[in-house]
Amino acid sequence: MFAVAPAAVLAATLPVTMNEAVRVTLPAEAHDVIIGNPDIADVTVVDGRHLIVTGKRFGQTNLIVTGMRGETIVNQQIVVPAPSMGRVFMFSGAGIAKYACTPECSAASDDAGAAAADAPKTATNQSVDAANQP
Numbered sequence: 001m002f003a004v005a006p007a008a009v010l011a012a013t014l015p016v017t018m019n020e021a022v023r024v025t026l027p028a029e030a031h032d033v034i035i036g037n038p039d040i041a042d043v044t045v046v047d048g049r050h051l052i053v054t055g056k057r058f059g060q061t062n063l064i065v066t067g068m069r070g071e072t073i074v075n076q077q078i079v080v081p082a083p084s085m086g087r088v089f090m091f092s093g094a095g096i097a098k099y100a101c102t103p104e105c106s107a108a109s110d111d112a113g114a115a116a117a118d119a120p121k122t123a124t125n126q127s128v129d130a131a132n133q134p
Contacts, residue, residue: 013077014063016041016055024051028073030065037061041078055080 016022029048035041040059044052053063058080065074088105090097100108 013079014053015079015081016053018055018058018080021052021054024053024063024074025049026051026065026073028067030073031068031070032064032066034064034066035061035078036063040080053078058082 014022014024023046026049030045030051033043033045033051035043037059038056040055040057040061041063042054042056043063044054046052051063051065055078060080061078063074063076063078064072067073087108088099088101090099098108099105
């Protein structure tokens with residue numbers, strides 16, 4: 001678990017692996033929780049001081065949390081990195097052949113993120129304390 005000082009929370013980046021979850025501890029009670037692009041990441045409010053952020057598709061979005069008086073508690077970039085394991089791309093001229101390898105390779109007709117986004121979601125024990133991150 002790592003923590004973020006309240007001033008640092010406003011500029012911090014939160015990495016979230018696709019199809020995994022990260023627990024975020026807020027420095028103050030939340031009133032509104034907004035995710036910029038819900039196709040990239042999802043947020044679940046556990047209680048007023050804890051959120052679960054789940055990576056859905058690779059990309060970048062943001063998380064904004066406001067307090068009871070409308071003040072911004074958190075304004076973080078969320079980065080869901082592109083899957084690099086289990087994917088092979090073969091380039092031939094203008095053509096691209098895509099293969100999913102788990103462990104045997106087979107042709108994949110979807111984009112690199114669609115199959116992974118449809119895969120079963122699993123939670124991890126990764127946790128973030130937004131009040132005490134270095």
